[in-house]
Amino acid sequence: MTADSISLARTRALQPEDRQRWDELWPQYLAFYQQTLPQSTTDLTWRRLMEGRELWGFAGLDDAGRMVGFVHYHFHLSTWSPKGYCYLEDLFVDPHSRGRQVGRALIEAVYRAADERGVTRVYWHTENTNARAQILYNQVGYLTEFVQFRRRPSAP
Template sequence: MRVRRPVESDRAGWDRLYAGYAEFYGVTQTPEMRDRVWGWIHDPAHEVEAFVVEGEGALVGLTHFRAFARPLSATTGGFLDDLFVAPDARGGGAAEALIRAVAEVGRERGWSVIRWITAGDNARARKLYDRVARQTPWVTYDLVP
């Protein structure tokens, strides 16, 4: 298993994984939406970055992340937006390897925290998250402008 930045030849595998992630969360996602995100992660001027994890010659997982300002602490943190591992590759360490890769970026850049959210019923992933991070007491809200 190898964690690395995605390259152009990863597009089909990344597309398959990202579509699986959207399906997992019941989110309607179009090819045009995936085109936009793929463009973001290859644009050095865009805030969104990515890692993929390769196992036995195929992509088995992905994560997208970005820096975010933390005014109250006057620091910069990292937000892990998306994390997905193909169902047949779960339990093999891919998700933890992706989280650790983002944490390494955070250490290199002096980020004060790596933060993410997940669904309350995502029990399998939460077992990993509870082991590698601390659950916060914060409640999340969305407001559509």
């Protein structure tokens, strides 16, 4: 780890003044997963992040305090755990800031939030082709044997 890596690994809760930068990063994240969303969904997501009742987020900051990444997470009930689980839903770091421990810092911020809440599990998904992210994920977590299934879209 370099000195640059250490200096860039700062996080804080997302704040209303982050909206402009988040609006720059969010479409990049969606494009990576080849997704588009209506503006109303993007606005709802931001509103939920700011309300901090259903959805929470952290900003990853560079050494100048500029937002270079984000993570979104939420808690849910579980039939296997009295305090529930934490789902890390979205994680993105600006391509120019990757390799500087920002992603790790964001994941660890979620771990701290989950520990404060007392949940027994933090989990997330990524595409099986996202090899670069999986290098980090194997350092901060472990790959389970579970496979995800989804409901098929209904015919029009």
